[in-house]
Amino acid sequence: MANGEKSLRIGIAGLGTVGGGTLRTLRENAELLTRRTGCRLVVTAVSARDPGRKRDLDLGGLRWHEDARALAEDPEVDLVCELIGGSDGIALELVRACLRRGRPVVTANKAMLAHHGTELARLAESTGAPLGWEAAVAGGIPIIKSLRQGLAANRIVSVSGILNGTCNFILTTMRETGREFADVLAEAQALGYAEADPSFDVDGIDAAHKLTLLASLAFGGRPRFDAVHIEGIRHVSAMDIAFAGQLGYRIKLLGVARMTAAGLEQRVHPCMVPAEAPIAQVEGVFNGVVVEGDRVGSVVHEGRGAGAGPTASAVVADIVDIARGLRLPVFGVPASGLADHPIAPMTAHRGCYYIRLMVVDQPGVLADISAVLRDHNVSIESLIQRGRNPGQAVPIVLTSHDALEADMRGALQRIGALASVLEPPRMIRIERP
Amino acid sequence: MANGEKSLRIGIAGLGTVGGGTLRTLRENAELLTRRTGCRLVVTAVSARDPGRKRDLDLGGLRWHEDARALAEDPEVDLVCELIGGSDGIALELVRACLRRGRPVVTANKAMLAHHGTELARLAESTGAPLGWEAAVAGGIPIIKSLRQGLAANRIVSVSGILNGTCNFILTTMRETGREFADVLAEAQALGYAEADPSFDVDGIDAAHKLTLLASLAFGGRPRFDAVHIEGIRHVSAMDIAFAGQLGYRIKLLGVARMTAAGLEQRVHPCMVPAEAPIAQVEGVFNGVVVEGDRVGSVVHEGRGAGAGPTASAVVADIVDIARGLRLPVFGVPASGLADHPIAPMTAHRGCYYIRLMVVDQPGVLADISAVLRDHNVSIESLIQRGRNPGQAVPIVLTSHDALEADMRGALQRIGALASVLEPPRMIRIERP
Numbered sequence: 068m069a070n071g072e073k074s075l076r077i078g079i080a081g082l083g084t085v086g087g088g089t090l091r092t093l094r095e096n097a098e099l100l101t102r103r104t105g106c107r108l109v110v111t112a113v114s115a116r117d118p119g120r121k122r123d124l125d126l127g128g129l130r131w132h133e134d135a136r137a138l139a140e141d142p143e144v145d146l147v148c149e150l151i152g153g154s155d156g157i158a159l160e161l162v163r164a165c166l167r168r169g170r171p172v173v174t175a176n177k178a179m180l181a182h183h184g185t186e187l188a189r190l191a192e193s194t195g196a197p198l199g200w201e202a203a204v205a206g207g208i209p210i211i212k213s214l215r216q217g218l219a220a221n222r223i224v225s226v227s228g229i230l231n232g233t234c235n236f237i238l239t240t241m242r243e244t245g246r247e248f249a250d251v252l253a254e255a256q257a258l259g260y261a262e263a264d265p266s267f268d269v270d271g272i273d274a275a276h277k278l279t280l281l282a283s284l285a286f287g288g289r290p291r292f293d294a295v296h297i298e299g300i301r302h303v304s305a306m307d308i309a310f311a312g313q314l315g316y317r318i319k320l321l322g323v324a325r326m327t328a329a330g331l332e333q334r335v336h337p338c339m340v341p342a343e344a345p346i347a348q349v350e351g352v353f354n355g356v357v358v359e360g361d362r363v364g365s366v367v368h369e370g371r372g373a374g375a376g377p378t379a380s381a382v383v384a385d386i387v388d389i390a391r392g393l394r395l396p397v398f399g400v401p402a403s404g405l406a407d408h409p410i411a412p413m414t415a416h417r418g419c420y421y422i423r424l425m426v427v428d429q430p431g432v433l434a435d436i437s438a439v440l441r442d443h444n445v446s447i448e449s450l451i452q453r454g455r456n457p458g459q460a461v462p463i464v465l466t467s468h469d470a471l472e473a474d475m476r477g478a479l480q481r482i483g484a485l486a487s488v489l490e491p492p493r494m495i496r497i498e499r500p
Numbered sequence: 501m502a503n504g505e506k507s508l509r510i511g512i513a514g515l516g517t518v519g520g521g522t523l524r525t526l527r528e529n530a531e532l533l534t535r536r537t538g539c540r541l542v543v544t545a546v547s548a549r550d551p552g553r554k555r556d557l558d559l560g561g562l563r564w565h566e567d568a569r570a571l572a573e574d575p576e577v578d579l580v581c582e583l584i585g586g587s588d589g590i591a592l593e594l595v596r597a598c599l600r601r602g603r604p605v606v607t608a609n610k611a612m613l614a615h616h617g618t619e620l621a622r623l624a625e626s627t628g629a630p631l632g633w634e635a636a637v638a639g640g641i642p643i644i645k646s647l648r649q650g651l652a653a654n655r656i657v658s659v660s661g662i663l664n665g666t667c668n669f670i671l672t673t674m675r676e677t678g679r680e681f682a683d684v685l686a687e688a689q690a691l692g693y694a695e696a697d698p699s700f701d702v703d704g705i706d707a708a709h710k711l712t713l714l715a716s717l718a719f720g721g722r723p724r725f726d727a728v729h730i731e732g733i734r735h736v737s738a739m740d741i742a743f744a745g746q747l748g749y750r751i752k753l754l755g756v757a758r759m760t761a762a763g764l765e766q767r768v769h770p771c772m773v774p775a776e777a778p779i780a781q782v783e784g785v786f787n788g789v790v791v792e793g794d795r796v797g798s799v800v801h802e803g804r805g806a807g808a809g810p811t812a813s814a815v816v817a818d819i820v821d822i823a824r825g826l827r828l829p830v831f832g833v834p835a836s837g838l839a840d841h842p843i844a845p846m847t848a849h850r851g852c853y854y855i856r857l858m859v860v861d862q863p864g865v866l867a868d869i870s871a872v873l874r875d876h877n878v879s880i881e882s883l884i885q886r887g888r889n890p891g892q893a894v895p896i897v898l899t900s901h902d903a904l905e906a907d908m909r910g911a912l913q914r915i916g917a918l919a920s921v922l923e924p925p926r927m928i929r930i931e932r933p
Contacts, residue, residue: 092653092795102720102833103652201650207796209650216649216826217634217642219536220525220816287535345802348781362525363640363803363813369778370799380796383653393649393826400535 074107075390076143080135080161081150082115085175085202087124088375089148089382100383104390108383111143139164146171146389148382154178162187162198169194173385175202175378181276184283184290185405188397198397199385204277205230205354207377208370209384214284214358215399221360223285225325227500228356229349230277230335232372233261233268234300234320238308238337239350242317247305260352270299271320271335278322282333285358286326287400288408291333296413298336307423307493310451310464311339314421317347321498330409332416338498339421345369346500357500365500414473419448419497421466424482425490428461432487436463439485443478445470460489466497507540508823509576513568513594514583515548518608518635520557521808522581522815533816537823541816544576572597579604579822581815587611595620595631602627606818608635608811614709617716617723618838621830631830632818637710638663638787640810641803642817647717647791648832654793656718658758660933661789662782663710663768665805666694666701667733667753671741671770672783675750680738693785703732704753704768711755715766718791719759720833721841724766729846731769740856740926743884743897744772747854750780754931763842765849771931772854778802779933790933798933847906852881852930854899857915858923861894865920869896872918876911878903893922899930 077093079086093100093108100108112130114137132138135157138147147165149172151158159179165172167190174180180187180200191198201211205228214226229235233255240251252269255261267273275295283290300320311318316339325332340347345367349355354372359365371377388395398405426432433452440447451464467475479492510526512519526533526541533541545563547570565571568590571580580598582605584591592612598605600623607613613620613633624631634644638661647659662668666688673684685702688694700706708728716723733753744751749772758765773780778800782788787805792798804810821828831838859865866885873880884897900908912925 088795096653096655096794099655099720100653102837103829105834207793208799209646212645212650213642216821217645217817218813219820220529220533220813222529222532287532343781345778345781348776348778360640360813361529362521362809362816364810366641366801366803368799368801371797376795377797380651380653380793383795384650387652388649391828393828395824395826396536401538404535 072101072107073105074109076109076111076145077148077386078112078138078141078144079110079148079150080114080138081152082113082122082124083150084375085378085382086115086148086150087122088379089150090124092379092383100387104387106390108386108390112138112141114138136161136164139168139170146173146386149174149176150382152176152178154182159183163190166190166194166196166198169196171197171389173199173382173389175382177203177273177276177280181279181290181292184280184398185402188402188405191397192402197389197394199388200280201385202378202381204280205356206370206372206374207380208354208356208368208372209381210281210356210368211284213368214281215395218358218360218363218366221362224359224361225323225500226281226285226356226358227321227323227346227498228281229319229346229354230274230322230372231268231320232352232354233265234274235349236260236352237269238300238303238318238320241303241305242308242312245305245309248301248303269301271297274320274322275335278324278333278335281322282324282331283398285324286331286408287398287404288331288406290398291410294333294410296334296336300337302493303337306462307495310423313451314449314466315342316340316497317342318495319346321500323498327411329415330411332411334413337495339495340498340500344500414476416472417469419467419469420475421464421495421497422479423493424463424488425460426463427487427489428456428459429487433463435485435487436482439478439481443474445474445478505534505540506538507542509542509544509578510581510819511545511571511574511577512543512581512583513547513571514585515546515555515557516583517808518811518815519548519581519583520555521812522583523557525812525816533820537820539823541819541823545571545574547571569594569597572601572603579606579819582607582609583815585609585611587615592616596623599623599627599629599631602629604630604822606632606815606822608815610636610706610709610713614712614723614725617713617831618835621835621838624830625835630822630827632821633713634818635811635814637713638789639803639805639807640813641787641789641801641805642814643714643789643801644717646801647714648828651791651793651796651799654795657792657794658756658933659714659718659789659791660754660756660779660931661714662752662779662787663707663755663805664701664753665785665787666698667707668782669693669785670702671733671736671751671753674738675741675745678738678742681734681736702734704730707753707755708768711757711766711768714755715757715764716831718757719764719841720831720837721764721839723831724843727766727843729767729769733770735926736770739895740928743856746884747882747899748775749773749930750775751928752779754933756931760844762844762848765844767846767849770928772928773931773933777933847909849905850902852900852902853908854897854928854930855912856926857896857921858893859896860920860922861889861892862920866896868918868920869915872914873911876907878907878911
């Protein structure tokens with residue numbers, strides 16, 4: 068390149084929101100990035116499904132590939148950004164092809180890494196190709212670099228996070244407006260915060276992909292998406308959100324990974340968190356991650372988890388690392404050294420629980436329920452039984468002290484079978500990250 | 501070393517809280533750190549002022565130097581941790597000697613870097629010695645790595661932070677208890693959160709050292725401690741804290757660096773921040789830093805800013821980076837490329853202001869004050885004048901719309917000279933990080 072400056076030639080696969088944002092960031096902050104890396108970061112090639120689609124991007128002078136996989140072979144590309152998405156298919160083929168020939172890859176693809184992370188880390192190490200994935204988790208929050216480098220002195224105790232902005236927007240709006248899930252979901256869809264098929268988000272799968280990767284990095288184990296306990300937010304009701312408020316909690320969809328005596332616990336489910344906890348303040352489409360380390364205590368990170376700018380910020384940060392010559396193990400330790408941690412079954416989880424029951428308001432109901440809980444070693448911390456309506460349905464809300472999930476499930480099964488209990492009990496775990 | 505593993509031999513200068521914590525972390529997490537770096541991190545030598553002092557550390561088998569500077573020459577040391585402190589003297593001599601001979605240095609010394617950062621960065625680059633300083637700012641929060649790597653794609657708009665745990669503890673306790681500064685300072689001293697001579701903390705100097713470094717990294721400029729506008733918290737009164745609460749604010753000592761049309765603004769002073777802002781939730785001895793980037797928007801980091809564990813976490817993270825072979829420019833860009841940004845004078849600052857006046861409760865006072873503000877282009881956003889006490893002293897509290905600091909100072913000078921105004925006006929800037 069001109070005046071003898073080094074340059075790094077970048078190919079971008081996928082020109083959606085993130086791909087477009089990456090192209091723009093590399094161009095608009097080009098001078099700054101050269102100052103920081105000592106290297107010109109130049110996009111030379113792109114690939115997208117529909118070449119004819121109108122885009123608000125100047126693609127003049129760029130090499131265009133209809134098949135993204137051609138970027139792995141393009142002689143005018145030094146580094147490939149995989150921003151296509153999807154756990155398999157072309158994205159995976161492209162990344163494999165790049166790594167095989169030692170070509171650096173930056174990706175935002177959490178699904179692919181959650182399912183094929185170990186294989187890709189091994190492949191990357193075998194050829195020495197760096198594989199950056201900061202953008203795969205929590206958008207613009209540099210949580211991957213924090214875990215891999217900034218907190219590398221710590222034995223990690225736990226990682227907990229609000230990892231899905233769509234769910235957090237829905238839960239925040241439900242709390243603020245008192246509306247029900249289905250209603251707010253429709254609004255989120257209209258606003259473009261939720262997909263037409265919202266399942267990946269609202270059923271917790273997207274958050275579980277991200278948690279899988281955080282857990283791998285935090286505990287130096289192989290990514291095990293299949294080992295994540297997953298519950299989404301479809302069953303969170305306006306009534307539960309209102310009770311949470313009365314009890315001093317907010318309901319958040321959290322991903323939590325923690326090493327326990329029973330093994331590695333990985334779970335994604337709605338949680339009640341104390342309203343004054345930092346993670347409870349993370350509202351709307353924002354993401355937040357709390358890392359607890361044995362030395363540092365708790366470190367909280369909060370920021371935008373999605374969108375063109377924040378995600379491109381993370382993609383380009385990885386490109387900067389690579390341009391600066393930094394090479395780090397994909398999941399923090401060499402792929403050959405990734406542990407196969409024993410997986411703690413969800414029934415071995417210990418924690419506090421919120422339980423809501425719809426019961427017939429009649430004498431003796433509470434005595435029956437209390438007896439079942441006692442039989443299953445669950446002790447009650449608080450109880451709300453507001454409003455009387457003899458003979459009619461009324462809610463009873465309980466919170467428990469620390470209990471074993473297996474015991475709690477056993478108790479709820481018996482409670483649900485009581486004649487005076489009208490609906491399946493609702494259970495939400497209480498978490499204090 | 502045994503079984504052919506690489507090793508990195510570490511010398512620790514200073515065995516106080518941080519030095520002891522670093523030694524413990526390296527030992528207690530040794531196996532983990534080897535897994536993460538591929539390298540044994542072994543402390544081989546130490547230095548401290550008083551060899552006879554009782555320490556809860558096993559120093560057997562370590563080389564002991566009475567003069568820390570000897571660590572720069574010790575043939576059994578590959579990397580030196582400078583944990584002595586002080587902007588000059590032995591710490592500076594040691595670091596210079598190490599860098600001159602290409603020996604890697606990790607330091608927690610903000611004062612030294614704030615005063616001699618440019619020189620040391622140049623020296624480090626001339627010999628290729630890495631110089632890590634994560635521990636110098638915000639303790640265990642990996643904010644330096646966030647700025648240098650995680651957010652490297654961004655043009656930084658501003659960095660704002662609660663950078664001094666002592667001040668934050670005092671302000672939090674004042675708010676929670678309604679007590680006055682002097683009283684709470686004495687408690688902080690008794691608890692060991694504040695020094696016998698608290699000036700470095702409560703007068704904002706420590707925070708200004710840290711802000712100098714954050715600003716250098718964020719804006720790629722030479723560290724310029726002399727260019728920071730500094731006000732401490734001695735003048736924050738219980739009454740102002742109470743009024744802040746009524747207005748929906750909390751008072752925090754913030755360090756703020758921002759690039760403006762007038763140049764680089766760097767300031768440390770008490771601020772009113774909206775009570776619901778993430779930074780307002782950072783309480784007690786915790787630190788918090790908000791980075792605003794052109795791509796990512798706001799990213800908030802929160803954690804422990806001091807103490808053996810958190811600071812050692814940062815020191816050892818830098819050691820891990822060096823053991824992994826990472827080399828990064830000390831202030832994010834090559835030392836030769838550090839800009840000499842024009843410095844915005846504080847009088848060019850624009851923002852909103854809180855003003856409290858003690859006035860004689862008599863007709864016409866408010867008219868006089870309003871007229872002065874109008875003459876100086878300051879427009880009033882809100883006004884509190886509670887309680888009547890004709891002829892006696894009463895407080896009047898005003899908040900302004902966006903105004904120029906020079907105008908505000910001019911207005912306050914004239915207002916302070918009014919016969920009906922009994923005390924010098926109190927002014928606290930309003931900030932929305």
